[in-house]
Amino acid sequence: MQYLSLASPGKRYSLKEVLFKGLAPDGSLFMPEEIPALDPDFIRNIQDYSLPQLAFEVLKPFVTPDVPEQTLQQIVNDTFSFEIPLKPVEEAIQVLEVYHGPTQAFKDVGARFLSRLLGHFNRGESRKLLVLTATSGDTGGAVAHGFHRVPGIEVVVLYPNGKVSPYQEYQITSPGDNVHAIAVNGSFDDCQRLVKDAFKDDALRQLVYMTSANSINMGRLLPQMVYYFHALAQYRRAGFNDAPVVTVPSGNFGNITAAMLAHKMGLPVKRFVAATNVNDVVPRFLASGAYAPHATIATIANAMDVGDPSNFPRMYALYHNQLSELKAEVTSFAVSDEEIKQTIKAVFEKVGYLMDPHTAAAYVGIKKELRQGENGFFVSTAHPFKFGEVIDEVLPGGLAKAGYEIDFPKLDRTQLKAMAPEYAELRKRIKKMA
Template identity: 70%
Template sequence: MKYISLGSKGQRFSLKEVLFKGLAPDGSLFMPEFIPTLDEGFIRDFHTMELSEIAFHVLKPFVAEDVSDDVLNRIVKDTFSFEIPLKRVEDGVYALELYHGPTQAFKDVGARFLSRLLGFFNQGESRKLMVLTATSGDTGGAVAHGFHRVKGIEVVVLYPHGKVSPYQEYQITGPGDNVHAIAVNGSFDDCQRLVKDAFNDEALRQKIYMTSANSINMGRLLPQMVYYFYAAAQLRKAGIQDLPVFAVPSGNFGNITAAMLATKMGLPVKRFIAATNANDVVPRFLQSGEYDPQATIVTLANAMDVGDPSNFSRMYDLYNNHLDTLKNSLISISVSDAQIQETIKKVYNGLDYLMDPHTASAYFALNQLKDEDEAGIFVSTAHPFKFGEILEDLLPGVLEKSGYSIEFELSGAAGIDIMNPDYSDFKSRIEKMA
């Protein structure tokens, strides 16, 4: 397996080059040169396999040329070391809970897999690798935890100041050591732009050995396919043979792109629903055919506060950049803060299921767009505890009743490093770190 740039598909790159470059030399995203098809035996029987075994089979075609079976086995067992349960919420509706990892968010899977792959490939290097990442919330904590004290790697996490929850900020700023957290006076798009500008700065790249841990990096994206296979496996084990409809909270669109990549490999899925918040560039695109990114709008579902999602180009490429073909597989709607709030209260009071704002957006979208006789899975991307302030306002006492503590969340993070979204300043900072 080789990889190509979406901007200039002639040149082919190895997995190691893709992981360490982050972005292609032309500034575009990498994609596999082709999508491998899993054999019929696996598609028939994957529901009989353990999670790590499913992960091995799904990921092997993408890494086999560069990583031995023994190494891949070790990496997937270390990555998928926590449960990813599918829970029935009501008739025909299931929650895929991706928040049982160390930072209580779905980003744990991608960050752990990428950190271990980079650590493997970086063995024997005399110079340090600098990992740059931008976060709108959960990515930062997962990356900080996944890369903390990984030998030979320095990590820089940029996040929008005042636009992540206190607990998310605690997770980003807490590790220290080789993890450097910077709060940016701006939006997630400003953070992402600073990272992209650094990768497109050839003079800087001559000085600093660096890559990204955002979902622009294929090493973050690929392992996210696995939990869609695992969700389908659990549905089968429950005796449900219907093809599922997946509703995915979508900001930078990496998670749903991974899900679509899984279907191209053979995962049986009926269709996808992308739930966005007020940052609705994709729902508008599906209606009009015009991709018109706007300035980021701050919402309760802050990890989805992305005005110009990077992974859109990958998602569209999977459908040959053809709007009608994409629309055959994808519906997308925007969910307002008011709808998110009402959904959290309604589902908890009526079904005794507690959700964070991102999960609530997916549930709302599924409830609006799923047919009554279809099996629907909404993706729960973060533990409700991470958004304790919001939940306490909506459902006073619910966290304490559920056995959660928010004392350390409210303590805040000391010594936060804050900067304006100025590239020359950012460049100077990472040059000094290197």
Template identity: 50%
Template sequence: MIYYSTHHHTPRVSLQEAVIKGLAKDKGLFMPQHIKPLPASFFQDIEDMSLQKISYEVADAFFGEDIPADTLKQIVYDTMNFDIPLVKLNDHIYSLELFHGPTLAFKDVGARFMARLLEYFIHKEGKEQVNVLVATSGDTGSAVANGFLGVEGIHVYVLYPKKKVSRIQEQQFTTLGQNITAIEIDGSFDDCQALVKSAFSDTELNRHMQMTSANSINVARFLPQAFYYFHAYAQLKKKGIEKDIVACVPSGNFGNITAGLFGHKMGLPISRFIAANNNNDVFFQYLQTGIYTPKKSIQTLANAMDVGNPSNFARILDLYHHNYEAICADISGATCTDNQIKEEIRKVWKEQHYLLDPHGACGHRAIREGLKSGETGFFLETAHPAKFKDTVEKIINEPIAIPLNLQNFMKGTKQSIELSKKFSDLKQFLLNS
């Protein structure tokens, strides 16, 4: 498969180069030249397929031209070796629980898949070391750090905003050591993301070290997230629900919902999507006005969604050929304030004894208010509520249990490098690494 840049000012590249480079030379995001439709037979039998089988068929449509079938199958089956249950909350709303991976967040799948794919390509190319730079607003850092931990030939630098991630999230990527370096930036997530993009475009740094990204700007990170949506559809079809299905996605950098939209283009029978924002509502405002106006991110309870200039908006525009009406036909928007997040968590806990995390609360509220008569919806519950223990306990006024693997992270010693948000400081640090 050939990949092109969303800016269209650089030569097209192979999957291998797109994965290793991460970002195009013109700072655009890579897009596959073609989106391969899945055959009707796949959807006819999908309800009888395992999560691993579904994921392999989707992965083959994305990557099968570039990776031997047995290698790709091994990567998928090793990556998708945990459950993603679809939990019924009422007759019309389901929760797709994506927090059953190693770090209890939906990004585990993409991070683990990318780690294996990148390892395959760097060994194939004979590279000695590739350095992964990743900006995180919370869960990306922990998923990537744990997905790449101990992978030979890869060193990971996690940039995160000081005092703007939960303590459990921070512990998951600052306590690992080995080939993981945590860098605490005195700024916002947007500052961290800007630093990563500046590093990729710096000539001197690129001569010094081979760099790539593990944010959802990398095709190997965001595309595997399409697996979730096919799996959710399979589970609904097994229950006899095949039409008028709505998917609601808590959205920050928009990699997750973009992966779902790719699935839709491949033939996935989801009728429409709802993008749930917190107070960082630039996409919601775009849907209302047709004008995209990035702004400085605002800190909220749903911190992984605190993005004021989502990178993957460029992919959505490209996917729909910059057709505003077509985007609005497939995607609607919703916003959720911190007070509404608290109300939603309390309401669902009291009425259904189901505990939402702050991001899932945004998704649940959006789909609860946005479903139309005759529709069935699922929202993506993206992280375990225990990752936001202090916040959630204060909201429901009850203690919540911490899963064992999170308890183990809390025992580790924090190891991080503190830097300003000036690119010159990060550049000097990397040059000396």
């Protein structure tokens, strides 16, 4: 498999080039040159495959022969070593829980897969690789954990100061060693802009061997397809034979783009619902045809606080940049903080299922979109404990009632030295690590 830049599709790149560059040289995103179709028999018999077996079959066309099959099998065994269950919530609606990894967020999947791929390709290199990433919350912890103490790799995680939960901040800042956490006095979009500026800085890249672990990196995005196939396998085992409606909480739109890639490979999906918070660039685009990024608005679903989703160009490209094609398979809703709070409380009181704010937004989306006679599932992307402050506000004692208790040390914020959202400062810090 070769890869191309969305802005300059004439040139092809190898998997290794794509992983290590992160962004294309023209500043655009990489995409596979083609979307391989899976064998219909594989889809027909998908309920017979284990999660690692599914992962191997789905990812093999994208990474071999660059990665030997035996190595790929070991990577998927290591990556998909935890449960990703599909559970019933109410009639016709199920939930796919993708937060059972080490940092209790769906991003563990992408971070673990990417770290192992980069480790494979970086073996034998004489210089260190710098992994630079921005986070609105969960990516940072997953990347910090996934790359912690990986030989030959240094990690820099930028996160918006005061705009992630205490538990998220603990996961980002606690590993130490080769993981460097930098709080930025700004928004996630500021952090993301700084990362993009670094990758566009040719002079810096001559000095520093550097890649990204954000969902702009194909190595993060590709493995996320796997759990949608795994969801279908469980959906079939539960006795459902129709194509499900799939609702995904969406901020940077990497997760739902992975689901769409899976669909293009042959995964049966009736349609997608992208649930956002009030950072509603994509819902407004689907309504008007005008893509109008805006300054990020802080919400209680902070992983979706994105005013200019990086993966939108990939998502749109999958539908040939045609609004009519996109709208035929995708709807999108913005969900307010108040709706999220009400939903967390109402669903727990009704069926005993506790949700974090992002999962609650996805639940609102599927309840709005699911029609008579249809079945579907929504994606739960983070453990409720990661947003304990929100849950305690709407459901005092709710975490304890659900059996969720995690003890962790709070960061001493008086000692925190946050960085201004200025590229010159980030550049100076990166150069010191070269």
